[in-house]
Amino acid sequence: xxxxxxxxxxxxxxxxxxxxxxxxxxxxxxxxxxxxxxxxxxxxxxxxxxxxxxxxxxxxxxxxxxxxxxxxxxxxxxxxxxxxxxxxxxxxxxxxxxxxxxxxxxxxxxxxxxxxxxxxxxxxxxxxxxxxxxxxxxxxxxxxxxxxxxxxxxxxxxxxxxxxxxxxxxxxxxxxxxxxxxxxxxxxxxxxxxxxxxxxxxxxxxxxxxxxxxxxxxxxxxxxxxxxxxxxxxxxxxxxxxxxxxxxxxxxxxxxxxxxxxxxxxxxxxxxxxxxxxxxxxxxxxxxxxxxxxxxxxxxxxxxxxxxxxxxxxxxxxxxxxxxxxxxxxxxxxxxxxxxxxxxxxxxxxxxxxxxxxxxxxxxxxxxxx
Numbered sequence: 001x002x003x004x005x006x007x008x009x010x011x012x013x014x015x016x017x018x019x020x021x022x023x024x025x026x027x028x029x030x031x032x033x034x035x036x037x038x039x040x041x042x043x044x045x046x047x048x049x050x051x052x053x054x055x056x057x058x059x060x061x062x063x064x065x066x067x068x069x070x071x072x073x074x075x076x077x078x079x080x081x082x083x084x085x086x087x088x089x090x091x092x093x094x095x096x097x098x099x100x101x102x103x104x105x106x107x108x109x110x111x112x113x114x115x116x117x118x119x120x121x122x123x124x125x126x127x128x129x130x131x132x133x134x135x136x137x138x139x140x141x142x143x144x145x146x147x148x149x150x151x152x153x154x155x156x157x158x159x160x161x162x163x164x165x166x167x168x169x170x171x172x173x174x175x176x177x178x179x180x181x182x183x184x185x186x187x188x189x190x191x192x193x194x195x196x197x198x199x200x201x202x203x204x205x206x207x208x209x210x211x212x213x214x215x216x217x218x219x220x221x222x223x224x225x226x227x228x229x230x231x232x233x234x235x236x237x238x239x240x241x242x243x244x245x246x247x248x249x250x251x252x253x254x255x256x257x258x259x260x261x262x263x264x265x266x267x268x269x270x271x272x273x274x275x276x277x278x279x280x281x282x283x284x285x286x287x288x289x290x291x292x293x294x295x296x297x298x299x300x301x302x303x304x305x306x307x308x309x310x311x312x313x314x315x316x317x318x319x320x321x322x323x324x325x326x327x328x329x330x331x332x333x334x335x336x337x338x339x340x341x342x343x344x345x346x347x348x349x350x351x352x353x354x355x356x357x358x359x360x361x362x363x364x365x366x367x368x369x370x
Contacts, residue, residue, distance in 0.1 A: 037062065044087040044098065053080045054135055056105070063097065068104035072134055072162055077105045111161035116174060118189040120149070120181055120200070129157030130191075133164045137171045144175045148182035148327075151274060165194050165221065173222045176214070183211055183327055185231055185281055191222075199227040207284075207329030231281075250290035254363040257282055263321060263361045270316035272324070280321070283363070284328040287335075296336045296364040297322045302355035303342040315339025321361055 041060040048056045053076065059066040065084045071077035081101050088097035116130035126149045132138045138158060145153045164170045174191055180198050181189045187200015196218055202208055208228060215224045261279040265272060272280075287295050299314030299321075318337035326332045342349070345358045 033062075040087070040098065041065075044084050047083050047087040048080055051079070051083055053083070056080050056084075058084070061102075063099040064102060065098045065100070066102040066104055068106075070106045070108055070160065072108050072160075074107060077103075077107065080105070108160055108162040110163045112163055113192050114161070114163040114165065115190070115192040116158075117191075118145070118178060118181055120184060120188070121186055125149070125152035125154045126181070127157070128153060128155045130159075131161035131163070132158055133162070133170060134160065137174075140171055141174055141178070144178050148178050151272070168194065168221055169219045173218050176217050180211060180214060183207055183214075183329065184228070185277060187228075194221050194223060195225065196222050197225045197227070201229050201231045205230045207288075210329050250286070250293055251363075251365040253286050253290070254283070254295075254365065257286065258360070258362060265317055265320075268313070270313065270320045272320055280324050281328070283321075284325055284330060287325055287330045290365065291334070294334050294336060294366040295325070295330070296338060296366055297325075298362045298364060299337070299339045300344060300358060300360050300362065301342050302358045303345070303349045304355065307341060310341040311339050313339070314341050318361065 037060045040063065041058055044058045044060070044065050045056075048054075048058070053071075055069045055071060056067055057069045059068070065087070067081055067084050071080065081103055085098055085101045111131040114131055116132065117128070119127045121127075126145060128141075128145060132141060138155075138160070141158075142153060142155055145155070170191075173196060177189045177191055177196050177198065181187055181200070184198075184200040184202050187198060190197045190199075198215070202211070208230065211228070212226065215226060218224050257279065261282075263272070263276055263279060297318045299316070299318035301310040301314045303310070315337065316339070318339055322335045322337040325335055342358065345354075346360070347354045347357050349355050349358060
């Protein structure tokens, strides 16, 4: 190397050391170091989030980024470390970039076989246990479960694990499986490897064929096995086909069911309470057999509270019942929900007993418009 080259290199080194010295001086003054660290941490987090690495956690020690969390695979871990290393705030790499990255990332345990189960044993909470691949998949799964099961969801047994079938839309398959399970009175969904198995009992023979058609939505490479039986409503044995053709007979059947039973909700809520499953499934069977008529579901409240709130609550409760009928196979074209608030009491609202009577669901049979 010539003397001129040596002088030039020395000059560059001097400038770099000077810049770092000035940079360090500013970092120590007026809290600049803390603000710079916070901005750099935000820049690293933004870069990781853009790549979809929500599992990654960042702690800054000056310009050194410490990356922790649980990565699904070593490939995502290594890529996340590279993303963090390239992150910078205003000023670019020299003045505002990450100088070093420390790896504190753990890898997800591998589940073999890769298994998720959901058990519905009545109208109470559905129990979900097993493995999910990441936080996004879990959130999507729980959102679908809470939408499908008004009795609630117990997901304490769900854990993150690697090992889901490669190249398969595992999340979509699990979501379809929950939809199928919701149409059963009781049963179990098992998603193991590339096999989805649904075992259980339906409240009516009429929902089995639509359920089999829905099962075709499960994407490849998953294979579907259905082991289903029917729990028929014995009370319908004396409800012959000739009577079903009369709207009056269908109305009488609904009236009798609601005279003998009550559909209960959680307090000041449209959430169906436990213990409703038997009467709801008998209503499904009746609606299915009265297929020539529309079924209007009417919600009523007592006169407690504001009239506007009572109208909203009565409609929400009617819709909850109507939605259950539709989920169980009754055509949505034949179902209508109406909220009537406290306008049509059966008795006075002066006593707790009277108010309880007025809080009710009723059904009206109507002809189908041609």
